[in-house]
Amino acid sequence: MRVGFIGAGKMAKAMIRGLISHGIAPGEILVCTSNPVSCAAVSSEYGVRGCESPAEVAKEANILVLAVKPVHVRDVLSHPDIRMNSRHLLISVAAGIRISTLRTYVPDARIVRVMPNLCSAVMSGVSCYTMGDGTDSDDEKTVRMMLESMGRAFRIEEKDMDAVSGLSGSSPAFVFMVIDALADGGVRMGLSEEFALELAALTVEGAARTVMGTGEDPDILKENVCSPGGTTIEGVKVLEEGGLRKLISDAVVASARKSERMSKG
Numbered sequence: 319m320r321v322g323f324i325g326a327g328k329m330a331k332a333m334i335r336g337l338i339s340h341g342i343a344p345g346e347i348l349v350c351t352s353n354p355v356s357c358a359a360v361s362s363e364y365g366v367r368g369c370e371s372p373a374e375v376a377k378e379a380n381i382l383v384l385a386v387k388p389v390h391v392r393d394v395l396s397h398p399d400i401r402m403n404s405r406h407l408l409i410s411v412a413a414g415i416r417i418s419t420l421r422t423y424v425p426d427a428r429i430v431r432v433m434p435n436l437c438s439a440v441m442s443g444v445s446c447y448t449m450g451d452g453t454d455s456d457d458e459k460t461v462r463m464m465l466e467s468m469g470r471a472f473r474i475e476e477k478d479m480d481a482v483s484g485l486s487g488s489s490p491a492f493v494f495m496v497i498d499a500l501a502d503g504g505v506r507m508g509l510s511e512e513f514a515l516e517l518a519a520l521t522v523e524g525a526a527r528t529v530m531g532t533g534e535d536p537d538i539l540k541e542n543v544c545s546p547g548g549t550t551i552e553g554v555k556v557l558e559e560g561g562l563r564k565l566i567s568d569a570v571v572a573s574a575r576k577s578e579r580m581s582k583g
């Protein structure tokens with residue numbers, strides 16, 4: 319299987335790591351970026367093959383991952399040198415770009431739209447995907463194999479893409495902020511930065527595993543940590559008064575709305 323990446327930044331690198339760790343030979347992975355220097359850097363870091371242009375990647379690979387920023391999608395796909403036809407499976411990870419929009423640039427390619435997340439870099443990604451018209455079950459097997467090499471994959475309807483973009487696509491950033499803030503609290507109480515960060519990250523990981531492992535409502539789990547008149551309820555009161563729940567759900571909605579606006583052009 320030969321996979322070509324058009325754009326090799328943070329998201330593409332996370333996917334490349336996943337594919338290599340899943341046994342895809344680095345030599346079967348092609349990349350191009352906006353300039354030869356960054357392309358050479360990715361090529362030497364992962365042992366993948368650097369190409370000069372998106373057109374070269376499309377010539378050499380049947381499976382293409384479109385991993386440029388949304389604002390660059392049109393320039394890349396409508397470039398006169400690029401040739402994409404029905405032998406190409408185009409997997410776009412560009413936030414807020416609909417399959418119907420991609421199809422206007424490359425009408426003959428089989429198109430899949432994916433919303434991955436950055437946790438793919440450590441095989442803990444969550445990806446949601448929509449299969450475009452003209453794709454078949456072999457295409458879906460290929461896509462699932464790629465996405466499951468870096469975490470969990472869920473097939474969704476395209477109408478839900480903005481919502482998952484706000485939730486699983488963007489929220490690693492929100493959780494990183496939470497981990498950082500938890501660690502700050504520990505440092506304020508005298509722990510070393512390194513130890514505080516380790517405790518904060520492990521605690522968030524453990525809390526997520528507890529939700530998944532018990533199937534219990536997070537609100538009940540929260541109550542299980544709070545003894546009447548105890549220490550935790552004091553902290554919970556601070557978070558409730560500060561509006562933490564609304565703030566975080568508003569952040570998901572704001573990210574999803576931005577994705578909606580981008581979809582409309």
Ligand SMILES: NC(=O)c1ccc[n+]([C@@H]2O[C@H](COP(=O)([O-])OP(=O)(O)OC[C@H]3O[C@@H](n4cnc5c(N)ncnc54)[C@H](OP(=O)(O)O)[C@@H]3O)[C@@H](O)[C@H]2O)c1
Pocket residue numbers: 324325326327328329330350351352353356357372384385386387388390393394411412413433434435436487488
């Ligand atoms: N980061 C995330 O957490 C995340 C999550 C979900 C979805 N996504 C989606 O993933 C896509 C990529 O995001 P990112 O965070 O990986 O961005 P990024 O780190 O900025 O990477 C973008 C890549 O595109 C390359 N590029 C720009 N113009 C190009 C051109 N004309 N031809 C070829 N390559 C070109 C850049 O080249 P240089 O290296 O030379 O600049 C860079 O390698 C976006 O569409 C985003 O919506 C990202």
